[in-house]
Amino acid sequence: MKPVFWKIPTIHKTDLEVQALFDKLAERLNLIAQNYQCVKFATSLAAEDMVLTDAIAKLALPIQLFTLNTGRLHAVTVSMIDQVQTHYGISIQVVEPNENEVNAFVARFGMNGFYDSEAAKKACCGARKVIPLNQALNGADAWLSGQRRGQAVTRTELAFQEEDTDRAIMKFNPLFDFTEEDVWAYLTLRGVPIHPLHFEGYPSIGCEPCTRPVKEGEDIRAGRWWWLQGDSKECGLHVAEVTNELEKNDESTITK
Known part of the structure; x- marks a missing residue:
């Protein structure tokens, strides 16, 4: 059976209702932009990140957008960069991994060695994503992510604001409190560009060899690193040591 x-x-x-979602998001983003000098947003061009991109662009906020081109992305993900820039008239910085770091990974584990172990997977993500992210965030005093509590068991306690102690920024x-329907209602009713792979069974999109479609009823992160056991499906971008600054997740104020 298919x-x-x-x-x-x-x-x-x-x-x-979608306007109310935009208004809530606008209040949060304006508060961040007003309280920090250099805010950066790492966009994957997938659903949640396109919600943030739309709001940042529509509000004309001084938030710098960048994307990590790991060298292993789907071709349609790469093509989304130009589509989004043209649609909104904005600029998205493309950050690529250091060639020496990638070569060192390949020499040790092989081009697709990430299939062999959790350690190799972490090493690949480190070279292609985490180190480039750290470099891209140089000079920033705050950064944004499109994470939601409902995405994974590792994110159920996600707060609006965290202290990223590894990078010494906020x-x-x-x-954080948007539901899956909130995200898709926002994208659909506001005419936001949608990544083509979302129409092919991909709720979550990463590198091509590490992402596959998800069967109906499976966890939405099941298609990420599917060959690994366990519930933690993170690449390392969001597993730095962080501390929740707002225990009640009250986004009406920001601590600095």
């Missing part, structure tokens, strides 16, 4: 894959959720929200998760 498998049935994940589909974009049916939308039940109204235009007014980190914000403006969509």
Whole structure:
């Protein structure tokens, strides 16, 4: 029997409800932009990050957008960069890994060695994503992610604001309390560009060899590093030591 894959959720929200989501997001993003001198946003060009991109662009906020081109992305992900820049009239910095770091990984583990062990997977993500992220965040005093509590068991306690102690800057998760339907209602009713792979059964999108479609009923992160056991499906970008600054997740104030 042919498998049935994940589909974009049916939308039940109204235009007014989506406007309320935008207003809530605008309040949060404006607060961040007002309190920090150099805010950067790492976009994967997938669903949640496109919600943030739309709001940042529509509000014309001084938040710098960049994306990590790991060298192993789907071709359609790379093509999304130009599409999004043209759609919004914005600039997205493309950050690539250091060739020496990648070569060192390949020499030790092989081009696709990440399939062999958790250690090799972490090493690949380190060379292609984490080190480039650290370099891209140089000079920033705050950065944004598109993480949500409902995405994974590792994110259920996600706060609006965290202290990224490894990078000595603040980190914000403006969509921390958004549901999956909130995200898709926002994208659909506001006419936001949607990554083509979302229409092919991919709720979560990463590097091509490490991402596959998810069957209906599976966890939405099941297609990421599917060959590894366990519930933790993180690449290292969001597993630095962080401390929650707002225990009640009250985004009306920001601690610095």
